[in-house]
Amino acid sequence: MPQTADDLDAVAVRTWCSLALDALGREREAIDAINVYPVADGDTGTNLYLTVESAAAAVEAVFAAHETGTSVPSTADAVRAMAHGALIGARGNSGTILAQLLRGMAEVLAEGAGAGRLSLALTRAAASAREAVAHPVEGTVLTVAAAAAAAAERPADGAGAPAVVRAAYEGARTALDATPGQLAVLGRAGVVDAGGRGLVAVLGALVEAVSGRAPERAYEAPTAPAPAAAVAGVAGDCSAGDGPQDGPAFEVIYLLEAGDQAVERLRTRLDGLGDSLVVVGGDGLWNVHVHVDDAGAAVEAGVEAGRPYRIRITHFAADRLHARPEPAQRAVVVVVPGDGLGGLCAEAGATTVLARPGEPPASGELVDAIRRAHAREVVLLPNDGDLRHTAAAAAEQARAEGIRVALIPTRAAVQGIAALAVHEPDRSFDEDVVAMTAAAGATRYAELAVAERQSWTMAGICQAGDILGLIDGDVAVIGEDVPETARKVLDRMLAAGGELVTLVLGEDVPDALADRLEEHVREGYLAVDTVVYRGGHQCAPLLIGVE
Structure with a gap:
């Protein structure tokens, strides 16, 4: 149950993550639909959902480690886990900025979480997020975060935590409604900022976690989203740089292990390579996001700075031209425990998801891979018995989106290899699934x-x-x-x-x-x-x- 105490304890942090994930799950499609700045790739809601899902999973892991009678984690442990989970799972520019907002809050709340600390946490969050963006632009999630922080300072001395977070939520709502007048691309499309709308949903969840009641006024956009044709060529999901419609062709994201000085040099180099640069994190671990034409150079810059991993490169030129290919009839999505096997499976035509020791993929990551496969029928091979529930949840979500998904419960990578070896996309879906299941089961x-x-x-x-x-x-x-x-x-x-x-x-x-x-x-x-x-x-x- 959401708490009503004046302090944000570990249970409230856990509740906040759960409520925020539910809220973004409900609003994901609506947020994706208004994603028009500066790359119209329609994924801001999805990116925010995946980021919060990773944060929630990290908090759950901390609670699982404390399941001894009535023992619960400390607030510091919970907020640090939330921030770390968001950092390693951040997707897209808006997700990366949200991760930094949560990190800024965690830096303050780890030392105490009363009403005054909540106000200070929101101020720190807004400031650290703005510092992480190479070229901040008003009318974005940064503007909404700053308004929330300013509003949180207004309740009278002695006001409780519920009053502080309600004020922050209302301030964010008001700022979000004003974003079309601050950023021309939003005004032309008749929409509010997608990242800002996601932040309002997250703050609404914080209100419910602290006060025990959802905000009295649920957010409704002041104007209806423009039809897709009206925003063709107008770009979405970023809060850094109002670049031209024919901007860089690639989005590059990676986690980076590096020192502070190396990261400062990396910022300078990446800023010269492209735009929409956001670098968040600290204490040796960073999440790097940039839009460039030379994806290889962006990755090489990370190698020079430290150890980049979880590298994701997305080509969205086709999105600008609305030249999406027709979905393939069938695809295979495979979870692999190493990049070598990832290359092997990719050569066989599969879409891969890399699982690292201690960092199993979340259901949202599997759903994202199923979408990237861009097929009407998908065979999902989790290759890990511990992923059976996660894979089942991903399959169910993809089915709700109209994709026919068959989950083969492979428990090891070698079973996935055996199943992929007998995959024949030309035969019927059911026959293919039966053959792949039999091959996996015989291994x-x-x-x-x-x-x-x-x-x-x-x-x-x-x-x-x-x-x-x-x-x-x-x-x-x-x-x-x-x-x-x-x-x-x-x-x-x-x-x-x-x-x-x-x-x-x-x-x-x-x-x-x-x-x-x-x-x-x-x-x-x-x-x-x-x-x-x-x-x-x-x-x-x-x-x-x-x-």
Whole structure:
């Protein structure tokens, strides 16, 4: 239940995230529809939803770690998790700016969350977001955030937190209604700023989380969105730079591990490469967003500054020309644990989602991949048993959008490879799904991992540093080195028969290991073939499939 206390505690932060996600889920399509500045790609609502979904997931993870009786996280832990989750999951320019707004609030609320601190948090949020944008423009989400902060300072001394957040919400509403008069592209299209409208939804959720009641006046746009034809060529989703309609062709986004000085140099270089530059974050982790014509140069700049990852490059020139291709009949969306497998699956025609250790993709990320596949029929391969609920939620949301989705519950990457190998888009959807499901189900899977600590397993007690051989998810072999453990795992799996062994090597595993294991299979098991792939940076030391 939303609280009504004067302090914003961890439970209220959790409630705020949940309510904000619900609000953006309801308004996502409406916000997408008014996304006309400065790239008309119609995704601001979706980007804000995905950003808040990541923030909410991070807060839930903190609560899960404290589920011991009545124990709950501290407010500081909750707001920091919210800010970190938003940072690593930020999408698009508006999502990136929202992440910085939440980070600014977290810096203040981690030290206390009473009414006065809430007002200060909103002020810090607006200031830090404006500093993160290379060339701020009025009439955007930055203007709405500043108005919310100014309004939050007006309640009389002694007013409680509910009064502060209600004032902020009303100030944001008023500022949002004025945005068409501040930014010409909005006025021509007859819409308010899409990012600002999303922020109003987030602040409305904060009102309900703190006061226990939703705002008395739900937001309604003062003017109806213009028809799509009226805004053709008018751009959307950015709050930095009123660039020309034929602006840069690519949106580049990545997370970056780098120091402050390196990031300052990066800002200067990226500002010279393109526009709509927003760099948010701190403490060694940053989210970088820019629009450029040379996407490679933007990524190379990140490599020089530090370690970029989760790199996303979107080409939206076709959106400006309204030259969207006709949807394909069928596509496959695959979750992969390494960039090497991502390349392999992409070569096979699949749309990939990269899953990193400790950072499983959220349902919104899977929905986004299904949309990017741009097909009427989609086969979804999660390749992880822990993703079954997330994948099911993504499939259900995509079905609600009119896409026919079949979820094959693959539990490992090697099962996904087996399913993709028999995929035939020319046969009927049902026949294709049955064949892919059968191939995945006929593939036993194993993984080698390094034990992080002493613990009990199905195979006995392991020590930190031991090599664990997991078969079908359970520890079956404990060894001292990778080659010997791998041979024992293969022997156990092939004892039940098999025709094909698939080996996926991690980045630091030498090719010689694959040669030795292939020789072991050839000498000990007649008529069993072996194929070898490279998994890449994020992959486990060794993945094994037997079918």
